[in-house]
Amino acid sequence: MKTNFFKLTEPTQALVDVFNQWENNPDLIPLTRPNQDKVALERRDTLTLDELKQRLEHHHTYLIYLDDQLVGEMNYMVDPEHLYKNEAGTAWIGITIGEPAGRGKGIGYQAIQFLEEEIKKAGLTRVELGVFEFNTQARKLYEKLGYKEIGRIENFTYWADKMWFDIRMEKYLLKDV
Structure with a gap:
């Protein structure tokens, strides 16, 4: 099996349909977006082609393929408002x-290793992310890749009949010598 990553530059309606499928998958919703209550958790959103095009103005988005099958996406934004540690160039x-x-x-x-290389090529040296407290598999992955916890935001998302923390993590990327 071979994994490939491609920068998304020209979104299509077929891609929008796939993104909508993922964003509305009941198994993925608790892992990918914060929800304030059960109603929010059950909400379904529909992304349009124009909205995806607008998203690409602020997100560097890459498609993840396993062999010839699209299996995921990853992205980064530079200095968004929701950073835990407001450090320029993040x-x-x-x-x-x-x-x-x-x-x-x-x-x-x-995928994360690839994304970190793209971030370094862009001249950035710090990465921050958020992972919900109950998503232990993702937390282990980030820790294995060298991410360190820098803070927690209380009552951030609803899942399994309770509110959970958002754990914020960071990593400083070493510049290639």
């Missing part, structure tokens, strides 16, 4: 492995 990252075929195969690990 990349905020996100990753979604939307297809079950892409999970549990080390693709997330490869």
